[in-house]
Amino acid sequence: MTTDLGLDTLLVRLGLGLVAGALLGWNREELGHPAGLRTMVLICLAACTAMLLANWLLAHTETPDTTVLRLDLMRLAQGVLAGIGFIGAGTILKQGSIVRGVTTAATVWLATVVGLCFGAGAWQLGMAATAGGLVVLQGLKWVEARLRRRSYGSVTVVFDAGQTSHATLLAVIEAQGFSLRSARFEQDGNRGRLRGLGAHRACGPAWSLALIAALRSTPGVERVAWEDAA
Structure with a gap:
């Protein structure tokens, strides 16, 4: 986690978070599932902003000898992941014996983690996770249909x-x-x-x-x- 938070760094990280959220949200929106384009973009943007805030706090809470921090900053990311569970649960619907929205809830969780990656500056990890998520959502759906044939x-x-x-x-x-x-x-x-x-x-x-x-x-x-x- 770097403390170098210039305007260019902030814009790049937020921009990557927006793009990742838009790609994941586009998949849900196209298939008519809950938590569509705007929801995914907002979730990813919020997670990215939370991690950027952690970076900012890291840069402004160091002691003079730069060895001890006065805050446990990782609790911010943990709180984001815990809180996103409420949104994920809201996308799951039970209609009689049929449960819908579990994949969308998992996508919400992925979008949150991707936003945290971009906010922390782990661009390669965030882009890899976004690409992997799209492969799973698009590619494995076809594979699943071929395997089930039911x-x-x-x-x-x-x-x-x-x-x-x-x-x-x-x-x-x-x-x-x-x-x-x-x-x-x-x-x-x-x-x-x-x-x-x-x-x-x-x-x-x-x-x-x-x-x-x-x-x-x-x-x-x-x-x-x-x-x-x-």
């Missing part, structure tokens, strides 16, 4: 228990090739409800539409809903 989601069926049953609906779902990982069964009088979470071996929306059509054609089914687990 579509994940949940199906919800509301039906008249006097005309059909949970067992009948499960048979229809399995006949369509939907492998259930978990299921929830509800029945209140003549009104029944089935919610299943699982995966299908095919990709694309065509098979989910076929699943909905098969369930809707079952006597007693009143409503069918499908939700992708992106």
Whole structure:
């Protein structure tokens, strides 16, 4: 950590933080995830500013013999990393059995660390982390899709228990090739409800539409809903 904080140094470090935050935020914004472009830029800029402040304090709190510091300056960076957890947690959403936003929360954490790197003057490390983050977000998503070759989601069926049953609906779902990982069964009088979470071996929306059509054609089914687990 250097104490040489001229105007040119400040501008270069802040500029690199802005660019890194913009690149990471662009990826989230393009895919429609929470914590998009402006959020990532602000997070990275704030982290960079916090580390620059630590540098400034380092330069202005040395004793005359320059051997002892009156402040534990690393606590500032630790506080930034601890506080960013609240923003990361806000991007994670749980909808029934489906959890969304975990990757975005991890990207928020990465943007914070990248900002700290640029603020501390570790430009090479910050640029390498930014490049690595983009490779993971862009490249590994394609690799993950190639490895999975499956579509994940949940199906919800509301039906008249006097005309059909949970067992009948499960048979229809399995006949369509939907492998259930978990299921929830509800029945209140003549009104029944089935919610299943699982995966299908095919990709694309065509098979989910076929699943909905098969369930809707079952006597007693009143409503069918499908939700992708992106």
